[in-house]
Amino acid sequence: MSNYETEAYLKIVELGIAEAGTICKETKIPFGRIYQELNSLASKGLIEVQNARPKRYTARKLGLAFKTLLQQRRENMEEQLQKTIETASQLEEIISKKIPTAPIDRTFWTTAVGIEEAIEMLKSNFEEAEKEICIILQHAYPNEECDCKDSEATVPNEVIKATGRGVKIKALLNEEFIIPKMEYMKERGIKEKIMDKVEIRVLKDVIPSYFEVIDGEKVLLKVSNPKNPAQILAMMKIWDVKLAKERREKFEDLWVEAKPLKLG
Numbered sequence: 001m002s003n004y005e006t007e008a009y010l011k012i013v014e015l016g017i018a019e020a021g022t023i024c025k026e027t028k029i030p031f032g033r034i035y036q037e038l039n040s041l042a043s044k045g046l047i048e049v050q051n052a053r054p055k056r057y058t059a060r061k062l063g064l065a066f067k068t069l070l071q072q073r074r075e076n077m078e079e080q081l082q083k084t085i086e087t088a089s090q091l092e093e094i095i096s097k098k099i100p101t102a103p104i105d106r107t108f109w110t111t112a113v114g115i116e117e118a119i120e121m122l123k124s125n126f127e128e129a130e131k132e133i134c135i136i137l138q139h140a141y142p143n144e145e146c147d148c149k150d151s152e153a154t155v156p157n158e159v160i161k162a163t164g165r166g167v168k169i170k171a172l173l174n175e176e177f178i179i180p181k182m183e184y185m186k187e188r189g190i191k192e193k194i195m196d197k198v199e200i201r202v203l204k205d206v207i208p209s210y211f212e213v214i215d216g217e218k219v220l221l222k223v224s225n226p227k228n229p230a231q232i233l234a235m236m237k238i239w240d241v242k243l244a245k246e247r248r249e250k251f252e253d254l255w256v257e258a259k260p261l262k263l264g
Contacts, residue, residue, distance in 0.1 A: 001044075004029045004037045009046055013059045020054060044069055107240040118235050125214055125237070126158035132168045134213040134251045163197035170199045172254055173261070201258035213248045217241050 001009065007027045012018050015026075024034045038057060041047045045068030050056040059065065112121040126133070163169055212220035218239050225233040 002037070002040075004033060005040055008034070008037045009041055009059065012041075012047055012057050017056055017058045019056055023057070044072060107238060107243075109236055109238040109240075111234060111236050113234045118232060121220075121235050121237060122155055123158055125212065125218075125220060126155075126162045126167075129162055129167045129214050131215050132170070132213075133162065133215075134248060135169065135171045136210045136212070136251065136254070137171055137173050159198060168199075169197070170201075170251075170255065172201055172203060172251070172258055174203050174205070195261075200261040201255060202261050203254060203258045209250075211247055211251075213244050213251060216248055217244050219244050219247050 004027075007029055008023055011023050011027050015022065020034050020038060023029070023038070024031050029037060038047070038049075038055075042049050042057075045060065046065045047057050047059050050058075060068075110121070112118045159169060210222050210224075214220065218237060221236045221238065222232050223234040223236070225231040
């Protein structure tokens with residue numbers, strides 16, 4: 001409420017029943033504004049009006065008054081939120097038409113160092129994917145190494161959400177990685193969901209390199225921690241169609257050699 005509305009409302013509460021002239025005299029509200037402020041209070045459901053000559057005003061019971069006020073506020077916020085959503089959708093449609101599907105003649109890359117940055121990059125990869133993600137797994141993901149309270153940040157949950165949008169996910173693992181990865185998912189009750197939605201194959205031999213290919217246009221490279229090669233130290237995401245094509249072909253070669261994962 002405005003300062004004048006607040007003054008008028010508190011004066012009505014104090015007096016119980018009051019006329020506009022009395023409220024004006026006992027507050028700092030100019031006479032030319034008093035009816036505007038009283039009408040505003042009435043429209044907000046804070047006071048009731050007796051249409052006599054002159055009009056008389058009284059405050060509604062606090063519980064009812066504030067319930068009405070909160071309801072109006074909620075409706076206004078929901079209306080504004082809906083307008084914002086519609087505007088954002090329109091902007092996304094307009095801007096998406098101007099963005100190239102891939103940088104044909106140039107390369108763009110970003111890096112992530114440390115657990116928090118790596119988790120954000122991993123999440124954004126799954127969120128941005130539209131068609132396919134090819135993953136070679138050997139490392140423990142950052143959020144599996146730290147005490148992260150936000151379950152939505154976990155890679156398995158991002159996988160489930162991506163496949164729910166129709167994104168195809170293919171994962172290559174080496175044998176050393178199967179048992180700890182399966183135990184990790186089993187503990188969190190998501191093993192079956194992952195197995196139903198993701199194509200997984202296993203390579204007996206050590207995988208020569210570890211990377212991800214996203215939609216055939218982005219490549220995610222992972223840098224191992226020198227002290228513990230099974231942990232990720234940093235990541236680099238490269239937007240390069242040519243490199244993505246080369247890595248995708250390498251992935252397919254390994255995929256043909258690998259055997260489908262059989263749960264025992």
